[in-house]
Amino acid sequence: MPTKLRTTTHYLFTEQLRLLGWTYVYLIAIFLILPFIFDLISGNLKDFSLTGSIATLGLGAVFGLFLMITMSLTYDHFKLFIQNGISRKTFWRARILSMLAMGLVGTIITAIYDYAIVVPLRFDSIAKFFNNGNFYTLYIHYFGNNLAINIFASLIMLLLAYILLGTTGLAFGSIFSLLSKTTRRLVLILGPILGIFFLFFIASNSNGHSSDSFIWLLDLFKFLVGDFNNAAAGHLNPLMPMLTMLVGSSIMAGIAYFFNQKLKVKS
Amino acid sequence: MSLQVKAVTQQFHGQTILDKLDLTFEPHTIYGLLGRNGAGKSTLLNIISNRIFASDGTVTLDDETLVDNDATLGRLYLMSEVNLYNERTKLNKLLTTTAQFYGDFDQAYAVKLAGQFDLDLNARFGKLSTGYRTIFKLIVALCVPADYIFLDEPVLGLDANHRELFYQALIDTYTERPRTFVISTHLIEEIANLLENVVILDQHKIVVSGGVPDVLAKAYTITGPETDVQQYTESLNVIGTDHLGGITAHYVYGDLPDDRPIPDTVQVEHLDLQKLFVNLTNATEVAHAN
DSSP, rough: OOOOHHHHHHHHHHHHHHHHHHHHHHHIIIIIIIIHHHHHHHHHHGOOOOHHHTTTHHHHHHHHHEEEEHHHHOOOHHHHHHTTTTHHHHHHHHHHHHHHHHHHHHHHHHHHHIIIIIHHHHSSHHHHHHHTGGGGGGGTTTTTTTTTHHHHHHHHHHHHHHHHHHHHHHHOOOOHHOOOOHHHHHHHHHHHHHHHHHHHHHHHSSSSSSSSSTTHHHOOOOOTTTOOTTTTTTTTHHHHHHHHHHHHHHHHHHHHHHHHHTTTOOO | OOOOEEEEEEEETTTEEEEEEEEEOOOEEEEEEEEEETTSHHHHHHHEEEEOOSSSEEEEETTEEETHHHHHTTTTEEOOOOSOOOOBHHHHHHHHHHHHHHOOOOOOHHHHHHTTTTTTSSSSSSSSSSHHHHHHHHHHHSOOSSSSSEETTTTOOHHHHHHHHHHHHHHHHHHHHEEEEEOOSSSHHHHHHTTTTTEEETHHHHHHHEEEEHHHTTTTEEEEEEEHHHHTTTTSSEEEEEEETTTTEEEEEOOOOTTTTOOOOOOEEEEHHHHHHHHHHHHHHHHHHH
């Protein structure tokens, strides 16, 4: 690996690790320590469950959100790197590499959290954990009942989901860095509103009463998540969402590269 | 071995900022990049350092492109007026980061200069005044192991004492390790003695480029009674005029004719760099205004 790529990747990776540490510190402070203090002050300490609070912290979901947000932070890094003679291409490559490394870190953290903390505290067994609302519930029977294979497959899916979130953050961050402050604010305000409106529009048109025009969208979604021929829950094909996430990540990485190459210093 | 700017054009919203610029920066030379506000100096430096893209033209370092090229970008450093450092980051950390990316960063000299400038390296960049931000950026610029250092407004916000300190540090570091410095500033008189070469940008074009002694050798003040001065400077490149009482001064840029005798009433002297700059850039303004 070229020296500059290694240095840039190392810089981004260590910075993200530091930020992740702080994120978890805040998470623990807000969802563990503050409720404890409130219950202590209000005299309801018997209502406070330390194990319950720890088991519902949702470190995995928080990590996904963290990765997407930190990967979208583009311009500040671009400024620093171009000041230090780092090209846009190296910057993009380093972001991809650090994102992959962080995805792996997140998968390991989530695995440790799920199997060493959540399962013993909330479920009697890993099988019950998989059968009670975990994302892998939909696919649990596809590879048979071998627990090791299912754990491995679920972790691969999780890693791919993190990578998709990371590359999505990269793509949006690169696009946003090219916009002016006013346009950025407009997009941030109007984007979610239009998105919600669009979802309602689809929902109202796909309930079979008014029109079938969006049924194809629902069918496409089912296909992408591995639901062929209305398979029963637990029997969906996990390879399909894996492929979907892999292709989606590649597209997002491509979009990020395209806009990354257009980054320039704002005066 | 040189940094070459070839036919660089920059247009923005239909306005021409730089118009087919051709320029060469040789190694181990101190250049002055002079121009009035809006002449395109900062734009040129930003294009050279690949911070923005030129509409047309190329910039190469030893025949290798500077666009998206780590090898060439790592050989130059632009200290710009725009702050590109994170405001929350401490100066110590910024020095370490610079050292990580540039390698061979002269940390000891950076600490020494920080001491001379009374700069607290534990402070956060965002907490510094304009002057101290400039000082920090100057320190980095003087300590990076790059071959080409571009300084855009290097004395912005600096008091006279700090400016003197900077000029001295520049001479010291250049003597110890010669490399190319390109200094873009409005304080021409202060840096005139440091410069070996000068580039003057006006109306988005290069109007003068060359060694300072050569350029000044062709810059004259012709003073005397108006009719005599006018007679002598007829058909010469008069870039400006002044009148004081009965005395007229014509500023000429170009070779004086050998076959034209200088009248006894007329005095010929050389211009200094600032006076030449003012008249050259004023002349164009008048020409354009007409």
